[in-house]
Amino acid sequence: MSRQIFLDTETTGLSAIDGDRLIELGCVEMVNRKLTGNNLHLYFNAGRDSHPDALRVHGITTEFLKDKPRFADKIDEIWEYLQGAEVIIHNAPFDLGFLNNELKLAKRPPIKQCIGSVIDTLVMAKEMYPGKRNSLDSLCDRLGVDNSNRTLHGALLDSELLADVYINLTRGQEALLMSDEPVDAPTAGAIVMPLVDLSTFKLPVLRANEQEQQAHDDVLKQLDKSSGGKTTWRSFENVSAES
Known part of the structure; x- marks a missing residue:
């Protein structure tokens, strides 16, 4: 079973080293490339105000967070949820840096001791679209992912968008995989059909x-859009037209 967790955070500012804290965690679970609905969404009382620039991005006020739990109170729940998963993050060093800072403050081990591995979709996007803007919003526009409901950044919504973006970025990778499960021998009494010379x-x-x-043609246009005009099938069309 392939279990992947799409993860995003919101914070009081840009620098955990300078004392900024994590205030929201959003996680979306996918198993075998299908969303399960088993998501995790938490807000945290950081004990400090958000920087004005950060507040304009996420809109999460100190007043709203006043009755929310501290991160340290939710570590066990987060740890159990992420256990052994492949975690997918857009610009992973930022989110992992804040998670590890919170764990360090709570005198707990770093997140790498909990999760299986990490995929950074920003790194993936830069390799696929060098020289282009590869923010989450830019990728949504490029890949046809609807982000019209995203007026403010929110960890859960951004994780859901990231899952859609990832599916588009990796479209076709699963199509050629063949099962390595052994074929069972026919059971006693089973009807075995003779081989037919086709x-x-x-x-x-x-x-x-x-x-x-x-x-x-509509499908090819969608593939053209998601692959940046690199649809292999188009080359076969050109060969057919020339022959």
Whole structure:
């Protein structure tokens, strides 16, 4: 079972070293490339105000956080949720830095002792789209992910958007995987069909109608958009047209 957690945080500012603290954690679970709904969303009373610039980004006020738990009070719940997972983060050093700072303040081990591995989608995006803007919003626009509800940054919403972005970034990677599970031998009493020589059959050729061709072209356009115009199928179309 492949268990992945898409993770995002909101903080009081940009520097944990200078005393900024984590105030929101949002996690979205995906198992075998399917969202499960088993998400984790927590707010924390950081004991300090957010920097005005940070407040304009996330809109989470000190007043709102006044009755929320401290991060240290929720460590066991977070630790159990993340245990052994592959964690996917956009700009991972930032979020991991704040998580490790909170764990250090609580005299707990670093997050690497809990999770299985980390994937940084910002690194992935820079490799796929060198020289382009690769913020989460930019990737949503480029990959056709609807982020119209995102007026302010929020850890859970951003984690959900990141899951959609990741699926688009890795589209097709799972398609060619073949099962390595052994094929069971037929059980006693089972009906075993004889092998058939398919070379004796002449299969009819069914041409795609206009509607099917249009649907095919629409899919190619979506693939063109998500791959930056690198759809392999287009090269076969050109060869067909030239021959």
